Amino acid sequence: xxxxxxxxxxxxxxxxxxxxxxxxxxxxxxxxxxxxxxxxxxxxxxxxxxxxxxxxxxxxxxxxxxxxxxxxxxxxxxxxxxxxxxxxxxxxxxxxxxxxxxxxxxxxxxxxxxxxxxxxxxxxxxxxxxxxxxxxxxxxxxxxxxxxxxxxxxxxxxxxxxxxxxxxxxxxxxxxxxxxxxxxxxxxxxxxxxxxxxxxxxxxxxxxxxxxxxxxxxxxxxxxxxxxxxxxxxxxxxxxxxxxxxxxxxxxxxxxxxxxxx
Amino acid sequence: xxxxxxxxxxxxxxxxxxxxxxxxxxxxxxxxxxxxxxxxxxxxxxxxxxxxxxxxxxxxxxxxxxxxxxxxxxxxxxxxxxxxxxxxxxxxxxxxxxxxxxxxxxxxxxxxxxxxxxxxxxxxxxxxxxxxxxxxxxxxxxxxxxxxxxxxxxxxxxxxxxxxxxxxxxxxxxxxxxxxxxxxxxxxxxxxxxxxxxxxxxxxxxxxxxxxxxxxxxxxxxxxxxxxxxxxxxxxxxxxxxxxxxxxxxxxxxxxxxxxxxxxxxxxxxxxxxxxxxxxxx
Numbered sequence: 001x002x003x004x005x006x007x008x009x010x011x012x013x014x015x016x017x018x019x020x021x022x023x024x025x026x027x028x029x030x031x032x033x034x035x036x037x038x039x040x041x042x043x044x045x046x047x048x049x050x051x052x053x054x055x056x057x058x059x060x061x062x063x064x065x066x067x068x069x070x071x072x073x074x075x076x077x078x079x080x081x082x083x084x085x086x087x088x089x090x091x092x093x094x095x096x097x098x099x100x101x102x103x104x105x106x107x108x109x110x111x112x113x114x115x116x117x118x119x120x121x122x123x124x125x126x127x128x129x130x131x132x133x134x135x136x137x138x139x140x141x142x143x144x145x146x147x148x149x150x151x152x153x154x155x156x157x158x159x160x161x162x163x164x165x166x167x168x169x170x171x172x173x174x175x176x177x178x179x180x181x182x183x184x185x186x187x188x189x190x191x192x193x194x195x196x197x198x199x200x201x202x203x204x205x206x207x208x209x210x211x212x213x214x215x216x217x218x219x220x221x222x223x224x225x226x227x228x229x230x231x232x233x234x235x236x237x238x239x240x241x242x243x244x245x246x247x248x249x250x251x252x253x254x255x256x257x258x259x260x261x262x
Numbered sequence: 263x264x265x266x267x268x269x270x271x272x273x274x275x276x277x278x279x280x281x282x283x284x285x286x287x288x289x290x291x292x293x294x295x296x297x298x299x300x301x302x303x304x305x306x307x308x309x310x311x312x313x314x315x316x317x318x319x320x321x322x323x324x325x326x327x328x329x330x331x332x333x334x335x336x337x338x339x340x341x342x343x344x345x346x347x348x349x350x351x352x353x354x355x356x357x358x359x360x361x362x363x364x365x366x367x368x369x370x371x372x373x374x375x376x377x378x379x380x381x382x383x384x385x386x387x388x389x390x391x392x393x394x395x396x397x398x399x400x401x402x403x404x405x406x407x408x409x410x411x412x413x414x415x416x417x418x419x420x421x422x423x424x425x426x427x428x429x430x431x432x433x434x435x436x437x438x439x440x441x442x443x444x445x446x447x448x449x450x451x452x453x454x455x456x457x458x459x460x461x462x463x464x465x466x467x468x469x470x471x472x473x474x475x476x477x478x479x480x481x482x483x484x485x486x487x488x489x490x491x492x493x494x495x496x497x498x499x500x501x502x503x504x505x506x507x508x509x510x511x512x513x514x515x516x517x518x519x520x521x522x523x524x525x526x527x528x529x530x531x532x533x534x535x536x537x538x539x540x541x542x543x544x
Contacts, residue, residue, distance in 0.1 A: 004353065005349060005350045005353050006452070009346050009349060009350055010350055012343070012346050012347070012350075013346060013347040013349075013350035013351065016343050016346075016347045016423060016427075017347070017362070017365060019420070019423075020365065020366070020369050020420070020423065020424060021365065023377070023380035023381060023383075023384060023420065024368075024369065024372065024377075024380060026380060026383055026384060026390060027376065027379065027380045027383065030383055037388075038383050038386075040383060040390050079282075080282040080283040080286055081283060083279040083280070083282065083283070084279060084280045084282070084283035084284070086279060087275070087276040087277075087279035087280045088276075088280065090276065091273055091275065091276030094273030094276050095273055095276045095277070095280065099280060099284065102284060102287055102288075103283060103287065105287055105291060105292070106287065106291055108477075108525070108526060108529055109291065109295060109522060109525070109526075110477075110480075110481035110498075110518075110521045110522060110525050111481065112481055112483050112498050112501060112502070112518075112521070113295060113298070113481070113501075113518040113521055113522050114291060114294075114295065116298065116501060116505055116514060116515075116518050117291075117294035117295045117297070117298045117518070118290075118294055119505070120294065120297065120298055120301075120511070120515075121293070121294035121297055121298075122290075122294070136290050139286070140286060140287065140290055140291050143283065143286070143287070147283070197371050200373070201371075201372075201373030201374060201375075203373075203374055203375060203483055203484045204481070204482075204483050204484075204498070207483060207502060208502075208505060208506065218373055218374075218375045218484070221375045221376075221379070222375055222484060222487065222488070225379060225382065225488060229386075233379055234379070234383070237372075237373075237375075237376040237379060237380075240372065240373055240376055241372055241376070244368065244371045244372055245368075247371070248364070248367070248368065248371065252364075
């Protein structure tokens with residue numbers, strides 16, 4: 001085989017992977033340390049910094065808010081995104097091309113600008129409660145992922161199956177739920193997971209949409225790091241990584257991870 | 263029968279199904295951002311007054327150029343290492359390849375705050391790198407690595423290399439192996455095949471990756487905030503300060519407009535170039 005890469009290239013790739021993995025290993029090590037300051041390798045093993053997360057009420061509160069926002073935001077994005085993705089594929093000829101571009105716009109626009117615009121128009125301008133503004137922000141933030149992933153799975157769906165069902169007398173709405181949706185189930189699951197993680201990790205949109213008593217976990221982490229340099233943040237980070245691993249395991253079992261690389 | 267034909271033929275159903283998402287994007291994204299941009303041109307001092315005062319401020323123009331510089335360097339470094347890594351990954355045998363892809367996806371799914379925080383532990387004054395260098399006797403006193411441009415760039419490269427690798431693996435795998443085999447069987451050296459066949463075919467993918475990384479690092483907030491601090495203020499951190507600390511709405515809106523215009527121009531320009539180079543690229 002002549003296409004085996006040069007040893008130097010292999011060595012560089014190995015270093016890049018080392019560069020990617022080492023910082024994450026360090027965070028895990030620092031989280032387990034028994035010291036009151038951040039250090040690696042951990043000195044004495046302890047889980048007390050994990051307990052400390054839940055001892056700090058701001059972390060408890062923001063974990064709940066983040067999970068609520070991620071879940072509801074993803075749900076709303078699916079509710080408006082699935083019909084849109086379906087229509088974009090099913091009525092490809094009838095609908096203008098710019099409509100597809102419109103739904104990826106939230107990725108093109110800088111997230112931080114979007115967050116600021118929501119603060120200006122919703123929170124300050126219209127007096128919308130912060131939780132609701134956060135929900136709006138996160139719904140739109142994840143909408144492009146939902147539309148794209150589900151579109152990709154609809155692209156390989158044979159719409160003549162749907163037409164066959166309809167011409168045999170099945171109602172269009174019923175056909176959608178019994179024929180179309182089950183065929184793109186994998187896409188819906190992938191979209192849900194991708195959207196949920198994106199929302200959970202978001203900083204830039206949430207940055208401006210916080211107020212007294214309400215904030216998201218990443219914003220709380222940022223605030224904590226700027227005041228304290230103890231291993232609590234490392235523990236929260238590990239918690240988030242665990243969540244990611246769990247989610248990846250689910251994706252792997254249902255779809256295979258290469259799905260995400262597309 | 264007529265209603266069924268209407269369902270099948272008319273775009274009305276399509277419009278109705280896309281309506282909620284369309285209205286949400288227009289009403290809750292385009293209109294609010296449009297209002298921010300429009301607001302900067304309604305200054306009582308004159309139409310372009312906020313921009314004139316922005317570019318008259320030495321500090322603020324420095325911030326703009328620093329942000330552009332950091333993004334450009336991040337993009338170039340990520341392109342070089344991302345491309346080499348993606349090439350090795352795309353040529354790896356099946357099992358190893360999926361493992362390598364998983365290893366690149368994982369950091370991508372870990373939040374930006376977590377990934378910036380990791381570098382805070384490494385680069386800090388009493389961080390791991392300083393401790394190691396002191397222990398080895400390479401330096402006599404801890405180096406000031408945090409709050410430098412280098413720290414921000416390292417953090418950003420860390421953020422974006424996985425993205426570059428994943429998008430380029432897809433591109434490289436789509437290049438038919440026959441083309442490369444044809445090149446080498448016709449006598450081209452591996453180096454010539456790389457430069458004259460593989461690289462040109464990968465250019466559209468490289469452009470897409472570069473746009474992703476450039477716009478991502480141009481608008482990133484958490485990494486420059488944690489690793490750069492006030493000394494390395496970039497547009498995103500300046501926007502946050504103007505809005506949340508100084509309550510300077512016009513100033514913040516001006517920065518937001520500059521960021522939006524630059525980001526969208528780059529995306530449009532590069533996708534135009536990518537399409538001209540390779541009409542098959544989307």
